[in-house]
Amino acid sequence: MLPRLSNAITDHLPPSVRRPRYDRRAVTTGIVHLGVGAFHRAHQAVYTDDVLAQDPRWGIVAASLRSPETYDALASQDSLYTVSVRSQAGEDLRLVGAIQRIIVAPRAQDDLLDVMTDPRVRIVSLTVTEKGYCHDPATGALNEAHPDVVHDLTHPAIPRSAPGFIIEALRRRQAKGVLPFTVLSCDNLPSNGQTVRQVLTRFAELVNPDLGRFVANEVSCPSTMVDRIVPATTDQDRARIGEALGIEDAWPVVTEPFTQWVIEDRFPQGRPAWETAGAEFVVDVEPYEHMKLRLLNGSHSTLAYLGYLAGYETVADTMADPAFVRLIEGLMDVEVTPTLHMPPGADLTSYKRALIERFKNPALKHRTWQIAMDGSQKLPQRLLGTVRDRLREGTSIARLSLGVAAWMRYVTGVDENGAPIDVRDPMAARLRELADRAGRSAENLAGALFAVREIFGDDLPQDSRFTGAVTNSLKSLYEKGAKRTVSNLPGR
Structure with missing residues (x-):
């Protein structure tokens, strides 16, 4: 001993x-x-x-x-x-x-x-x-x-x-x-x-x-x-x-x-x-904060929900799948980076390259289930702020909406094989009740969860570009599963 x-x-x-x-x-x-x-x-x-x-x-x-x-x-x-x-x-x-x-x-x-x-x-x-x-x-x-x-x-x-x-x-x-x-x-x-x-x-x-x-x-x-x-x-x-x-x-x-x-x-x-x-x-940390919240944390949450649903235990396992690498590279390059306004000298290209390597680190057993905790508190900061900026500019939210849809699918508490998901979230009971009432209907589930004002506010549920994109992604997750949905995403 x-x-x-x-x-x-x-x-x-x-x-x-x-x-x-x-x-x-x-x-x-x-x-x-x-x-x-x-x-x-x-x-x-x-x-x-x-x-x-x-x-x-x-x-x-x-x-x-x-x-x-x-x-x-x-x-x-x-x-x-x-x-x-x-x-x-x-x-x-x-x-x-x-x-x-x-x-x-x-x-x-x-x-x-x-x-x-x-x-x-x-x-x-x-x-x-x-x-x-x-x-x-x-x-x-x-x-x-x-x-x-x-x-x-x-x-x-x-x-x-x-x-x-x-x-x-x-x-x-x-x-x-x-x-x-x-x-x-x-x-x-x-x-x-x-x-x-x-x-x-x-x-x-x-x-x-x-x-x-x-x-x-x-x-x-x-x-x-x-x-x-x-x-x-x-x-x-x-x-x-x-x-x-x-x-x-x-x-x-x-x-x-x-x-x-x-x-x-x-x-x-x-x-x-x-x-x-x-x-x-x-003097002002905001540009760095947006960079990290949107690139690292937003990607992490997207990987966590989709990776868990796809059966991957860790982030490194998820990133061993080339389709998920393409998803995250596209999320960062196409949908997140245009919303960032960094001070002179900030090297976003190197930061994003380093993120991909960090996510792939096989020595770090970061479980998708751990990152998926407390999603109701994380989505507004990690994904929805970027969504609002993209909608304001009239640009694509295909990957962002898939991350939100994956969270919706995850909080139903039942995975793609019918096994229970241990959803850890301060709103877990309320979210599960809404999911149970909605059944396996993507439209009903999305509509019920959009009504949770503490997460989505008053604006996003009124924007059909957002609600339509998330609902369509949720349909795909139900019909095809996470792996096929991610694999079918178009390239950058």
Whole structure:
């Protein structure tokens, strides 16, 4: 039986394994991160780990707002974990120590709020996924009827939601005369800084109009673009990494070599020198955000739904089919790229070429089912914004509409062989009820789902160019299946 990873045992790691280049005991907390999932641990925590040797004031206290799984795995190993970077060339392992400790918020609201109120904490960052903002994905506005929002407005001292924790912490800081922290969203939301500002300002207004003005005028919410593919860790990953380390790591993370972080430089109380670790600071992140959301995330979702329906387990499996490569190349080149407006020097051709190679990486077992989660929250950002731009220009949406139709087919909860699909989505029950009523009629199913305003808004269901294209694609998926439908698509 292997010994467990901990501070005391890091000297016994193989020389090839990189480890923190700083004394963890000297690190103080400067960041609270909400949503301690695999992506944060493979992305922002790694950037922060790289700068702690020069500036130890930016340690991270991470919080899970729901599940205790990450805490249960990492608490006994001093919150240390391994990042495995996998490519066809092999596997590179490094130990990351930027996270000082993990709080399970439902068990310790007071502890988390106390840390967030500490004057040394100058940044609160988030990777809570789209659904964690308790907002309407179609408009970006706070969903005031969301159960967690209703609870947090009634019980502010024991919040459940990310907005609830942030606003209560800001209220306490204001009452104590402590300057507000910067709120840094690292989720795939359009204009994520503006979106989180809109959500937080409205939430604060509902608490107290003066607090609403304080949040609107004093709290900085820079936008960001984050990019790194991070599949779910498997038991095979744990066994392989444990054997390579000679030490058990209960929850390593696996990722790809590529990583990117573009950030608007608006941090009134200071920030880590993330640029020394490769982050790029810009005045306006929006062009980069559109590039990533539409090219990478839009392609990823399209691959996930169609690939799953076609019987492919991973993105790499899906991209081994030449028809799917043609689909994604056409989606990116023909339908997405004309909607992007990049600053001078941005090389979209190289970015798209790199995306195709990243999707094909056989060492990265990124399951189509994992990417397919929470589609109701993702479609507006990943596909529907591009659809609106294309319709405005009067140009083709053939591939975009197929991606939307594949989502519709997926959320019926039954695959092409009649087997159940484990649909994970905050609206899963409602979507399944609509699908069951519609039966196997493409027209009925599309019509029922178009009526979900939180996803499609008021405009798209009224545009026959959109509804007709999606319905025809859905008919093909029912009649021919995903593989034949994709194979029959015309070339670029």
